[in-house]
Every structure is written in C-alpha cells, then in structure tokens.
Amino acid sequence: MTLSRRTFLQTSAAAGMSASAALRAAAPGRVLTAADMHPAGYPTVAAVRWMSDELERQTGGALSIRTYHAGQLGRESDTVTLARHGALDITRVNMGTLNNPFPITRILCLPYEFDSVAHMRRAVDGAPGREILDAFAARDLVGLAFYDAGLRSFYNVRRPIHTPADMHGLKLRVPPSDIFMAMVRAFGANPTPLGFGEAFSAMQTHMIDGAENNIRGFDSSRQFEVARYWSNTQHAFSPEALLMSRRSFEGLPASQRELLLATAQASVAVMRRLWDEAEATSRERMAAGGVAFNDVDLPAFHAAAEPVRTRALADPDLLRLHRRIRALA
Known part of the structure; x- marks a missing residue:
C-alpha cells in the first residue's frame, strides 16, 4: 500500500517515533x-534499490531499504528536515537544496568550478x-x-540561448540556492x-519561461513537452548527496553501520x-522528439559568471576547498 506524505507525517508525529521504527515493528528485519x-x-532510485538488495543479502534479511520515490514524501527540503529529526532514515538530495542550510556545499554548485565529469x-x-560529507554531522x-x-x-x-544577452527577461526556475539565484x-x-x-x-501556465537542470531530469520530468529549446551552457555539475538520519544510523549495531557505509560507497x-547510460539515451530521445539543442558562447558565460565566483570565494572555507578542487583538475 502506498504511504502518502500526509499519513507519513501524521503517523510520525502522533506515535512519537520514526517511520522506520513503525515499519520495523511490522517486518522481520530492520x-x-x-x-x-x-x-x-531513475539512476539514484535504482542505486538505492541496489543498496537494499545488497544489505538484505549480506545480513540475511536483517536490514533493507524501502524507497518512497517520485516525491511521495514532499520536496527535498522536507525530506532533509524529516531525516534530521529521525522521521526518515535516508534521503537523496541535490546539492542546490543544501547550499543555504549547509554553506560549505556551495563550492560544488559554483558555476564552472569543474573542468569535466572526471574532475568532479x-x-x-x-x-x-x-x-x-563530514559537515552534515553538524545538523544531525x-x-x-x-x-x-x-x-x-x-x-x-x-528561444535558443547563445549568449547571456539572450537570457535577458527570461524567468527561470532555480533550486532554492543563493548561488543559483546569483548566477541566473x-x-x-x-x-x-x-x-x-x-x-x-x-x-x-507561463508562470516561468524555463529552468536549468541536467538532461536526465529534463527527460524524466517530461519538461521537454513544454520547453523545446535546450542550450548547452553547461554551467554547473551540482552533484547529489545521499544522507542518513544520525539518530537512525546510531541506532544500528556497529557491524550494520560499517556495512551500510561500505554499501553506500559501492552504490x-x-x-x-x-547515469552514463541514461544520459546518452535521454539526449537521443529528446533530439528525436523535436527538442532543439544548440551550443553557446562559453567564454561569454564564463565571464558573466566570474563575479558570482569571486564573491563566493571570498569565504575562506570555500576558497580553501576551491584550491584543493583545482589541484585535482
């Protein structure tokens, strides 16, 4: 039976325990x-499913994961709050959502911070x-x-975007991140x-004119049905974090904690x-479906983004991380 977000939250509040504890009472394992x-x-959902299968196999059914996908439990910011308070065990969150509550993550969203996928x-x-990753401990x-x-x-x-001038007047969706807002x-x-x-x-409904995202998200959300112009600005990578409630993590036996960490890394x-397979497939499908792809004047976008980078790197913590990241280029 599908658990709605409202039921999930109400059950957690009324019972005074996490949803994982409620499920544990009804299942032979955790x-x-x-x-x-x-x-x-989606690759992130499939990777966590793989984690569950591995955990179940290696613990003989004592530990597994049930994923509520497609936003069943609310926005990413909602799921971070649920995990912080122990009402949810694990959440996958894009870095843009984490920029404001965890300022150190802004370095991963800076425009043109990485030279390539391999560098990132x-x-x-x-x-x-x-x-x-260690910085998330400060907020449980x-x-x-x-x-x-x-x-x-x-x-x-x-319309197609070729230079920053082509973006003037466009109203674009961004994650709730000061970095993304400043960049746009x-x-x-x-x-x-x-x-x-x-x-x-x-x-x-023409509330906005467009957005920015990766090609896989553009495909899976079916936003290509309304937005027919894709411009390869390639302005950020903004990786995603797999986070766990500290309360839930510390509630596991030491052997299961070690296994969970190792399995997450293996995932x-x-x-x-x-992801690599899905990204190539999405691009082919979008092109075949009539989405117009175009390249842009990348030096012009780099130049326009430089003031955003300069202001962000005035933070000594971000500057230190930036230097370590550039050393890996």
Whole structure:
C-alpha cells in the first residue's frame, strides 16, 4: 500500500517515533525508509534499490531499504528536515537544496568550478568530498555518498540561448540556492526558486519561461513537452548527496553501520554506470522528439559568471576547498 506524505507525517508525529521504527515493528528485519524526488528506475532510485538488495543479502534479511520515490514524501527540503529529526532514515538530495542550510556545499554548485565529469568525480571521491560529507554531522545527518547529477544547462519555451544577452527577461526556475539565484541574475535572467516537481506546470501556465537542470531530469520530468529549446551552457555539475538520519544510523549495531557505509560507497559505481547510460539515451530521445539543442558562447558565460565566483570565494572555507578542487583538475 502506498504511504502518502500526509499519513507519513501524521503517523510520525502522533506515535512519537520514526517511520522506520513503525515499519520495523511490522517486518522481520530492520527496514530503513528512503526518499527521492525522482521516479522509479531513475539512476539514484535504482542505486538505492541496489543498496537494499545488497544489505538484505549480506545480513540475511536483517536490514533493507524501502524507497518512497517520485516525491511521495514532499520536496527535498522536507525530506532533509524529516531525516534530521529521525522521521526518515535516508534521503537523496541535490546539492542546490543544501547550499543555504549547509554553506560549505556551495563550492560544488559554483558555476564552472569543474573542468569535466572526471574532475568532479575526483573531487567528490577525494578529500574535498569527504570534508563536505563530514559537515552534515553538524545538523544531525550522516553523509553516506555523493551521486552524479550530470552537467546542467538552460532550457526554455521561448528561444535558443547563445549568449547571456539572450537570457535577458527570461524567468527561470532555480533550486532554492543563493548561488543559483546569483548566477541566473548574472546571466541577465530572473531567477524563480521552485521545487523541482513544480517546474512543469509553472512552464505550462507561463508562470516561468524555463529552468536549468541536467538532461536526465529534463527527460524524466517530461519538461521537454513544454520547453523545446535546450542550450548547452553547461554551467554547473551540482552533484547529489545521499544522507542518513544520525539518530537512525546510531541506532544500528556497529557491524550494520560499517556495512551500510561500505554499501553506500559501492552504490556510487552502480549509480554512475546507470547515469552514463541514461544520459546518452535521454539526449537521443529528446533530439528525436523535436527538442532543439544548440551550443553557446562559453567564454561569454564564463565571464558573466566570474563575479558570482569571486564573491563566493571570498569565504575562506570555500576558497580553501576551491584550491584543493583545482589541484585535482
């Protein structure tokens, strides 16, 4: 039976215990609850499903994960709050949503911070990524792993974008992040922070003109049905974090905690393989479906983004991480 967001929250509040504890009472093993905005089959959802299968196999059914996908438990910001308070065990969250409550994550969303997919992966797999994952402990979360989220570009319902001047006057959806809002303003457009799931209807009703995201999210959300212009600005990577409630994590036996951490890290390779396959397929499907793809004047976008980068890197913590990331280029 599908558990609605309202039922989930009401049950947690009334009973005074986490949803994972409620499920545990009805199951022979510990069933961790996880949330994801993306639909079934999306690489992040599939990677957590793989984690569940591995945990169940290695513990003989004593530990598994049940994922509520497609935003069943609310926005990403909602699921972070639920996890912080122990009402949800695990959540997958895009870095843009985490920028304001966890300022150190802003470095991963800075425009043009990474040179390539390989560079981004070296950074999040290495010491910079470890430091950022450890920072989530300050607000009762355990950073389990980073997942890819592809290169982000702009798409809209009105026209191709070739230079920042083409963005003037466009109203574009962005994640609830000061970095993304500053970047869109620097490009000459008007940023509108909305939940990912709200972008389709907002474009359909002309509340906004477009948005920015990766090609896989553009495909899975079916936003291509209303936004027919995709411009390859490739302005950010903004990877995603797999986070766990510290209360839930510390409630596991030591052996299960170690296994969970190791399995989460192993799931990254699974997710990336699925992501690379899905990204190529999405691009082909969008092109075949009539989406107009165009390249842009990248030096012009780099130049327009530079003031945003300069202001952000005035923060000594971000500057230190930036230098370590650039050393991995």
